[in-house]
Amino acid sequence: MYIRYLIIFSGLMALINAKDAAAASFEESVEHSRFDFKGTVTKVNAATLPQIRPTASTIIVKVDEVVHAPPAILGDFKGKEVTVQLNRPGAVRTGQQFVFFTTSWMFGSSIAVREIHRTQPEPDISSTRSRVAEARRTVADNKLQNRLTDAELVVAGRVSAVRPAPDDIRRDFISEHDPHWWEAVIQIESVLKGQISDRSVVILFPSSRDVMWERAPKFREGQEGTWVLHKHKIRATTPPQEYFTVVDPLDFHPNDQLDRIKRLVR
């Protein structure tokens, strides 16, 4: 009797684990994919770009439905043919339909993508779209949560002043990739993580718009939002000292993200 229960329990656990693994695999696929679509294989051993030598791994797929579209500059792919490089050569036949999770490969007169994962299409494509959208939200939340977990201080507030950083911080940075550090003074309205006794905190941000710093958040007086602050050692000072710096796009969020950050912060 007990043995029978044990077998049933083990079976249930295996089922739950398999479902978790499948969910994890799905999220992982979504995390790495950039273009997800339902498509029909129109040719095998073929490619839509002259720069690609067709092999058993390259197929042409007609995009029937877009599940997750790439950036708009690439246009609307519905009805167009694209090249897909399969994970495993020869794994599909002409006429078969799949949902492809893909990432970038080549962009020319047409585009080619690399398969990350593929599934059999669901009867209703909108449910696939919902699952993918949900997985993408989870992936984005996980990334932000990691940044929050690493942060020393997370504060909501308002920029009361911006100014060039003192000379001893900017000293010795003589490169076209210099950050050109500026300071922003943040009047703290609430502390979401960490401890600080003052009602304001001074942070460093790169004012440079060089390629190395273009995507780092820039601040202006009056700007409101939430700052995810990490300390970095500034070597120019003698001895090197640690300052709160904002260098990553995930280090600043406008006010409409406050509830999300509160939900994710630990």
Place this chain on the structure above:
Amino acid sequence: MKLFRDSESRLSATPRYCGKKARHYGGLLAIFAIAVPVSAPIGQDAVTVSIVNMIPQSLSGESRTDSEPNLAVNPSNTQHIAASAFTPDPMGAANAPIYISTDGGQTWALNSIVPGSRGDPDGFGTNDITLRFGTTSNVLYAAILEEDVPSSGTTGGQLDILRTNDFTSANTMTPLASRRGVDMPYLEVTSVAGNDRVYVGNNDLRAPGGMTATVDRSLDASTAPNPAGFASQRVEARSTCGRDAPSIRPAIHRRGTIYAAFFRWTQCAQNQFPYISDVVVVRDDHFAAGPGTFMALREPPPPAGDGMPGVRVVRSVPVPFGRPILGNQRVGSRISIAVEPSNKRHVYLAWGHGDAASYALYVRRSTDGGATWGLNLRVIPQATNPSLAINSRGRVGFLYQKLTGTAPNQRWETHLERTDDAFATHTDLVLHHAPDNVGDASGAGPLGDYSQLLAVGRDFYGVFSGNNTPDRANFPHGVKYQRNADFTTGKLLAVDNMTEVDPSIDPFFFKVSESRRRRR
């Protein structure tokens, strides 16, 4: 309806002459050029100029600043060409793209195979990037500064030296060597007895004593496993004000002579403008393989010199580092060096110096392996991004971008000058001229910190970035656009061929073919 102009110009270069003798013959040569429109003013060659906007049709909707281009032509198969620019992966994937062509540069695609990107479609793909093919190996190398390495803004970026045996494949390039604290890696390659010898000029900001000008070299990069024998060779022997300028440019002669040129900063205090600098050339005669590399050139003892390794071609000149002074373009560290394939002692050097009012490019030549240098052969005011190359016949090509006009109506002109007689006479091809009013006015500026000229056999190949407005008047020698463009209205169009796209900065490939004149 796809609207683009596909045209090649068979010589219409305007000959420019220097000196009285040249002026004397100018009229005669002009008549000759009109009478025989397919012949060139230099020698007896027919010249074909082709220029191609490299943005592929599938990216017609893009409007980014795709600046600071670089180029690699496979000497074993000149149909295979690779290029780079500040171009992110269009889908924001983990790899950055390179531009590839398998038809000699007439059509281009982006191949996302470079690791180290932040995966941001609004990013830059990589930070600085240059690339070259081995001369016989078909292996493509790239030297990059990663985009995705978190930095607190201390010094430099993360250098990766990469390779691929098949630049059209989907496989991510293989990292060979990696190091932090590096700026502006610039790569050159030669193949010797089946081995690729790779030289990466770079500013190693962690080098001791502020002697940062460095060449990383491998003597067998095509097959050796990571780190492929790469070792850093310091090429700065003198003291500096804390570091050298970012650009350290190697040039290779296939018999083993390696030159490197760089700016030695001597005064670079904070908030100082301009800095003060020497322009230095060093040389190694044995592929930089042995101990004590890059010591073959040494100045004479005082008072003529300082007895140190490396010849200072000019001393204590102003260098306007840190601010744009030509329109929206920064120009603080611009240098190029090329060695003649048939004579390892003949070497040309181009660099820029001056303050905001006097900035110019200068070209000089040495005929004794860099020991002494002649007077200025060319002085081009208000110009940047010099790139020199010498073809198999000893013809010198000099690519540069010159600002003309007065603000706010300034324009960038991209010139290719060619000479057979050390610029006593030369032919000037204006490849592109367009307003300086699009693209990112910050960072590396609209053009970037370099463009590139190469010579393979008799032909010159190059790449530059510029305003992509589809206007025939901007391209005196014609142009081919892959992206959707309407030359009648002067508008760029998105993938749907209807939606208007803002003008921006694109990379342009060009080839100047110097085939022999056909006998009639």
